[in-house]
Amino acid sequence: MSVIVKGLTKHFSPGAAPAIADVSFEAPSGGITALLGPSGAGKSTVLRAIAGLETVDSGSVAIEGRDCSRVRVQDRNVGFVFQNYALFEHMTIAENIGFGLRIRRRSRREIAERVAELLNLIQLSDLGRRYPSELSGGQRQRVAFARALAVEPRVLLLDEPFGALDVKVRVELREWLHRLHEEIKITTLLVTHDQTDAFEVAEHVVVLFDGKVAQAGAPHDIYDQPSTARLAQFIGGANMLKSDAHADQAQMTSLGVAMPAGHVSGQRVHVLVRPHDLRLTRSTQEAPDLNLGEILHLRRVGGYVKATVRLSNGDHVAVECPKSEIDDLGIVQGDSVLVDVRAAKVFIEDYSI
């Protein structure tokens, strides 16, 4: 039941940079795979190519081990959910959900039963006779899910399904999708630009940059072991600091960071530090000024404090720590603090934002 994509390439206009270039990955069977990337990275193009809504210049798509390159959209048996719901506005909710079955010429009774079952699944049993325009965004998107699931597709393709919803509904629907997937283990591909969507729902993440696969793997692997500095920046906030490479490690305050293979001693390197991997302590007279910093801003966000610290070399770093930690130290804006690094990762490539 897996989806295997091999070497997908597509140019929208000849001569221009390809929308997607040699995209290959495998979406494991029965799991949720997120296609994550900034807008314009080609995520939707890949998804539409899998559905057959987009032709490709080269490459192949195999669903359940069957090559689909020459199969029409109608015969691929995929469920597709759009960002803007794309419901049939002139049909009732029940008619929307039953559309695929009606096209398949199923009996009225069978359609009615399946629609009732799906309305129950999306918790909208009372709204079957309503029209899409009478529903809220979150409800409409659940109807779109039900419509896609009605025909028992082999894969479920979701194109920014939470993109048009406000934050609260977005979180609710994300959790709903997660629970739904626990119930019906359908192979699912989720396109999103929001890393929270990807990390909270998916067990496999494919990151796309500029139409190419930047990295694929389990969410925590991508977070902890990003393959490039750009990817590290994209996945979660990150500070990018400069350091010098020594024999086998770069010195970051009290922490020696292991160097990746292929570095040259004395070379300038970039060191990635997550905001929550920085620790603030009170500055003391004896401390070396190497890691001394001044608190520029201090913002309390729920149980967390987000601080911007100017290091003695002029670099600004973002720091995140629990509120209690700051309260215990009694740190306020303008204070001098010591910044300690708990974990970091070194990149020797050229990096610029």
Add this chain to the structure above:
Amino acid sequence: MRHTHGTRAIRWLLCGLALACVGTLLVIPLVAVFVNALSAGVSTYLGNVTHPETVSAIKLTLLTAGVAVPLNAAFGVVAAWLIAKFEFPGKNVLLTLIDLPFSVSPVVSGLLFVLLFGRQGWFGPWLSDHDIRVIFAVPGIVLATLFVTFPFVAREVLALLQTQDSNAEEAALTLGASGWQMFWHVTLPKAKWSILYGTILCNARAMGEFGAVSVVSGHIRGLTNTMPLHVEILYNEYNFAGAFATASVLALLAVVTLALKRVVEWRSAR
């Protein structure tokens, strides 16, 4: 408060001006048509309206609209669909051609058909060999009307299809619908009101067209006179009561059309 008072005065002034303009330019003439038509009494009016030549003109106008409107509605939907949903060579040419009847004077359009199908025209000899009359006959009038009312439905539907994305159509495809099923179940219902609206505009123009039809008609009474042409003939003969009586029927058809249009607008706004 003074400020809002001032704007209210201006609002009333502007509304009054607008209403005065509409009244002078639109309402008074419309009323005048009916007043003049009925000036010689109801029996004269009924006599004028049921005059065989007037009845023939009404029939011809209805026939012309009856042929031209459905054809142009069908063509308009197909053309709009093609232009909005597909990329093909010659798309821009097609777009320009659709607008051609709007940009060319109707008289020139009529002349065009005379040049094509008239006795000295390109197809003239072939047509007279086969004893087919186009110019100065009903086919010519229908053709000219078809040409002039060509853009209405196409433009109206195209405007709708171009502003809406194709996601609903694509959803239908992924659910297994064939191209035809997608068009029938998704696109057509979506475009329903704009098709109807375009059709009503097309109908209004088809019934009222004068210039192009005048050139190809030949003004044969009881045979090739549509209502607008018949009004002109009667008027030129100083038969004002007759002219206004025919005009009143035409105006009545227009009022019905406009009322239909209002209903469609009201329904589609809901």
